[in-house]
């Protein structure tokens with residue numbers, strides 16, 4: 201699995217994505233049951249509210265070889281402060297439209 205990780209720009213100040221990388225390395229939570237090796241191809245933010253840049257940034261990671269776009273839990277679950285992105289569903293749908301059905305999407309990390 202070649203992962204392109206999208207995270208919340210607002211969360212960058214308080215989170216270095218430690219747990220996102222840990223669960224990928226250990227194949228836990230969102231990555232439980234993944235048989236293949238997990239390689240992070242790129243990490244980028246949504247670009248800031250309302251997250252439109254997540255779409256083009258995801259497409260660029262796919263162009264560079266990612267086969268899976270992962271939305272970090274800061275977006276969909278609001279980790280680490282319990283404040284989820286109000287645009288998460290729209291962001292996910294727009295990314296899916298842009299990158300197409302052959303690209304796997306995972307909508308949380310932990």
Ligand code: SF4
Pocket residue numbers: 207208209210211246247248249250251274275284285286287288
């Ligand atoms: S759009 Fe959502 S994910 Fe992006 S900075 Fe704003 S709250 Fe965070």
